Amino acid sequence: MSRRTPGLEEYLESLYKLSDGRVGEPVTTSALASDLGVAPASVTEMVKRLGEQGLVEHVPYKGASLTDTGLTEGAAMVRNHRLWERFLVDVLRMDWDEVHDEACALEHATSPHLAEHLAAFLSNPETCPHGYPLPPTTAAGRVVRKGNSGPSPNASGRPLYDLEPGFVGEVSAVEETPELLRYCAEAGLVPGARVTVVSRHPIEPILEVRVGESGQAAGRTLSVGPRLGRCVRVK
């Protein structure tokens, strides 16, 4: 006697991301609470409801973990979210720092049928504009999940800040904080951009990074601190 409501879907989405797409991976109440911006007590309650619907397994004081069906629903939400982001940026030409909130609302108003049409129209994208992967689906539109663990919903690559001078690679993902995203777009730090770690400051926690064509001519040099450098991943 109750379907998946936008509220419950948010919990599943968060659970899916926090458990890295793995069935049975426990997530703490406080991790969920801080991710959802909600009081811990609310999480406890909500998780109980999800448990009654067979979407999560809850061990009191230990954590909540997604069941098979819970994982599927959570993955679908993350997929919807990232599909819409792709659409908003690529098709409607919105800025990549303003699409997260819009997608977060749209994802709950998206039937599986609509998601299929949208994905087909977008030629089945593999990542969102920020570089995070879309959970894949079968031909029938169900989210793929092989055996006990599916692919990770989190970004690949290592944080830019942890790289050694001399490293050359390309940006794989940027964490989606509006202010940060605006700066990164400005600086050319977008998924696919070539980056070269030039040097690390001997005293201060600063990395010199060249962004853009790795050829001798072009490319702008940036100073990257830990704040920015841990939000940009490179592979």
Place this chain on the structure above:
Amino acid sequence: MSRRTPGLEEYLESLYKLSDGRVGEPVTTSALASDLGVAPASVTEMVKRLGEQGLVEHVPYKGASLTDTGLTEGAAMVRNHRLWERFLVDVLRMDWDEVHDEACALEHATSPHLAEHLAAFLSNPETCPHGYPLPPTTAAGRVVRKGNSGPSPNASGRPLYDLEPGFVGEVSAVEETPELLRYCAEAGLVPGARVTVVSRHPIEPILEVRVGESGQAAGRTLSVGPRLGRCVRVK
């Protein structure tokens, strides 16, 4: 202490359509209840809430009417709804009989800013796929409303069933019932299609109608009864 929630927005949307886009036009509790598929008692309660927020004026036992701000919000919902329908049919290639419900969910997950981008991408359409007009907006994106009454959100044209033999015109709108829409699409009774009323049956309540190119050759002849004929409007 409470924003416009999907629930309230549905009431405003319905109020806007039922009052034909006019400020101060009273709508009965039962009209709202039946349009929204909800008990009359629920409407009374909800209308009280809308009143507290200054969106409607409620005269007990008489009816509810939209205020200026209520009209603007209602119009925006209708506009969002019809924009999404256009998108789903024209861009995602969904069938016109399945887009109403999808749009009804999406409309509440659409910020004014998103609506602007969507409208621009669709080249500011004037009608939804079923022929109903989109409430227009100003350059700033606010829904237009001049003086006391704006443009009607309802379809123009006369019901096909009420026309006299000899009448030639084109379909302006079709009422959005899935089953009916499927039949109409099949029969070519879509907005813009040319129709000629051939004759009215002397005994039975049936109209013979030619659909398609009015030129001598093409065009299919259909028997139209009151059920269908009152759902198709022609101008």
Place this chain on the structure above:
DNA sequence: TTTATAATTTAGGTAGACCTAAATCCAAAT
């Protein structure tokens, strides 16, 4: 092993959005 600290759950409460059943009102027919 005890104790303290932080995480978690329980208790109790609010507000929204619905419902059914029981008054109440109004307007139209007598």
Place this chain on the structure above:
DNA sequence: ATTTGGATTTAGGTCTACCTAAATTATAAA
């Protein structure tokens, strides 16, 4: 001017999703 049937509102109840404050529990330090 009454009557009365249908529309409307009120009363009382449910369920969801939040909250704060007060227990409770687990674990890391002493």
